[in-house]
Amino acid sequence: MLKLNKKGFALIETLVVTVFVATIFSMMYTNFFPMMGEYERRETYDDIDTIYKTYLIKRMLEDSNFSEFKKNISNLKTSSPYYKEIFSAQYDPVYNKGEINMKSQDIINSCNKLTTISESRTYCQNLFTEIKATKIYLASYNITNLKKEIKKGSTVISGIDNETREYINTLPYYINEDICNYRIIVKYAKELNKESDLAGTVINSFTTIGVKL
Amino acid sequence: MIVKKLNNKGLTAIEVLVSFALISVIIISMFNVINNYKDKEDLESYKTDVTTYKNTLTKTIYDDIIANDGVTKTCNASDDCSTCVSQTIDSSASDLTANFEYKLKLCYKRVNKSATIVVHNNDDKSEYYVDFIDSTNNKERFKLPSLYNVKFNEIATYQEPKTSFIRIHIGLWTADFGTKYDALNIITPNTAVYPKAL
Numbered sequence: 001m002l003k004l005n006k007k008g009f010a011l012i013e014t015l016v017v018t019v020f021v022a023t024i025f026s027m028m029y030t031n032f033f034p035m036m037g038e039y040e041r042r043e044t045y046d047d048i049d050t051i052y053k054t055y056l057i058k059r060m061l062e063d064s065n066f067s068e069f070k071k072n073i074s075n076l077k078t079s080s081p082y083y084k085e086i087f088s089a090q091y092d093p094v095y096n097k098g099e100i101n102m103k104s105q106d107i108i109n110s111c112n113k114l115t116t117i118s119e120s121r122t123y124c125q126n127l128f129t130e131i132k133a134t135k136i137y138l139a140s141y142n143i144t145n146l147k148k149e150i151k152k153g154s155t156v157i158s159g160i161d162n163e164t165r166e167y168i169n170t171l172p173y174y175i176n177e178d179i180c181n182y183r184i185i186v187k188y189a190k191e192l193n194k195e196s197d198l199a200g201t202v203i204n205s206f207t208t209i210g211v212k213l
Numbered sequence: 214m215i216v217k218k219l220n221n222k223g224l225t226a227i228e229v230l231v232s233f234a235l236i237s238v239i240i241i242s243m244f245n246v247i248n249n250y251k252d253k254e255d256l257e258s259y260k261t262d263v264t265t266y267k268n269t270l271t272k273t274i275y276d277d278i279i280a281n282d283g284v285t286k287t288c289n290a291s292d293d294c295s296t297c298v299s300q301t302i303d304s305s306a307s308d309l310t311a312n313f314e315y316k317l318k319l320c321y322k323r324v325n326k327s328a329t330i331v332v333h334n335n336d337d338k339s340e341y342y343v344d345f346i347d348s349t350n351n352k353e354r355f356k357l358p359s360l361y362n363v364k365f366n367e368i369a370t371y372q373e374p375k376t377s378f379i380r381i382h383i384g385l386w387t388a389d390f391g392t393k394y395d396a397l398n399i400i401t402p403n404t405a406v407y408p409k410a411l
Contacts, residue, residue: 048268049398052275056402056410063409123407126376130400 044190044205045167053131054186054207060127061184061211065120068113069138070213073182077140081156082149083185086114087136089128091189091202100132100189100202134204135164135187141180141210144173163187167206180210262358263385267397270343270355274319274381274399277328277347281321283404283411284379287370290316290329301371311336315368317381321348322404322411332383334364341365343383363387363394377406 009017060066069086076082089106104125111124137160139146149157150165157165164187174183185208192201224232278284288297297320304315315332331344341357341364357363367384381399402410 048271052271053400055279059409059411065409123402123410126378127402129376130373130378 041166042170044203045170046207047205050186050188050190050205050207051209053133053188054184054209056127056131057133057136057184057186058209058211060124061114062213063120065117066115066124068115073138073213076138076182077142077145080145080149080154081159082143082146083137083139083157083160085135085159086110086138086184087128087133089134091132091134100191102129102132102134102189104129132189133186134189137164137185138211139183139185141177141183142174143168143171143183144175147171147173163204164206171208174210180212182211182213183208184211259358259361263363263395266355266358267385267395270345271397271399273345273347273353273355274328274330275401277345278319278321278399278401279411281323281326281328281348283322284319284401285322285403285405286320286372287379287381288318288320290318290331292318294318294320294325294327299372303369303371304367309334309366309368317368317370319381323348330381330383332365332368336364357385361387361389367396372403377403379403 061069069084073084076084087110089110090103092101092103107125107128108121111121111128114124115121146157147168150160150168160168164185168185186206188205188207189202190205192203286294286297286299288294288300297318300317302315302317312335313332314334317330317332319328319330321327326348328348329344329346331346333340333342333344335341339359339362343355343365344352345355346352357365363385364387365383366386367382369382370380372379379401381397383397385395385397387394404410
């Protein structure tokens with residue numbers, strides 16, 4: 001009588017294992033690749049050049065000549081929307097590679113809202129022409145409430161674009177308010193690979209710093 | 214009569230040979246993939262080293278500028294800040310020889326305070342570095358990471374006529390990444406013009 005060979009796997013066992021292994025690998029794949037994108041995006045957060053440029057903005061805003069935008073900001077800490085846009089300028093979309101040009105009228109209009117003093121306005125315009133900031137948001141130093149509004153996706157923060165919201169989500173809450181009472185979140189236009197032969201695309205970089213107003 | 218049972222365990226020779234052949238094919242095909250990833254990893258690691266180098270040097274220079282209330286002019290290293298005329302340098306790869314040394318003095322707003330940046334390329338000795346002598350005369354050498362032979366190919370300093378901001382630019386180059394690779398860019402207001410800037 002022929003003896004049955006009991007070695008090997010049944011078809012159903014093979015199928016189950018294959019499906020199981022395929023599921024594990026696809027989960028790993030879908031979790032791994034967003035991490036790569038996240039890493040590349042975070043390269044544009046808080047880089048050394050923008051940190052020092054933001055320091056220059058901080059020193060300017062803390063100056064007593066810049067008083068216009070400081071009116072009625074105490075409610076930023078307690079009342080929605082918990083932020084105020086104090087600077088906005090766009091760059092010229094047509095530019096020579098290696099040099100982004102800011103729209104001068106945007107800068108003039110924004111600086112006029114920051115200060116009424118002529119000499120200070122001149123410095124403000126020159127500073128923003130050089131450093132290529134496109135947006136500045138003023139918020140309370142402790143951004144817990146702002147982050148909550150962003151997580152809720154609330155309409156009161158519709159003035160903050162998605163990229164800036166992603167950056168704010170990566171920030172800590174900054175609970176300790178001993179030194180600074182407000183915070184500025186700055187968005188810059190930066191040319192990708194500016195120094196290389198691949199110069200071209202403009203990307204946004206972000207940084208934040210506490211200010212004492 | 215005792216019949217010895219044959220041992221049916223184990224592999225036949227042909228099975229072993231086929232297994233070895235299959236495993237060799239898999240290993241050889243994986244070899245290229247792993248090699249590519251290793252090269253990528255080396256390249257990214259090197260880019261990180263250059264970025265760290267650039268960041269450390271940028272921070273050192275900026276910290277000294279801020280501690281001394283800003284730059285009023287950039288001059289030749291041998292000149293006196295009280296009498297020198299602000300210098301404009303705008304060199305490029307065609308102007309720079311394989312071996313050179315550029316010295317630049319940063320004159321600070323604080324009286325009698327200055328710093329010196331020395332940019333040094335020497336192909337013969339494979340030495341590429343920046344020396345920064347700060348306002349307290351401490352000298353710190355920043356040597357470029359040696360893989361991929363990155364060197365300095367551009368130096369520029371000038372006061373932007375429209376804004377009066379002073380720019381200092383030191384370009385980095387390597388044959389592997391094209392004519393330009395990265396750069397150090399310092400932008401600071403001229404605090405002779407903007408007394409409250411820093």
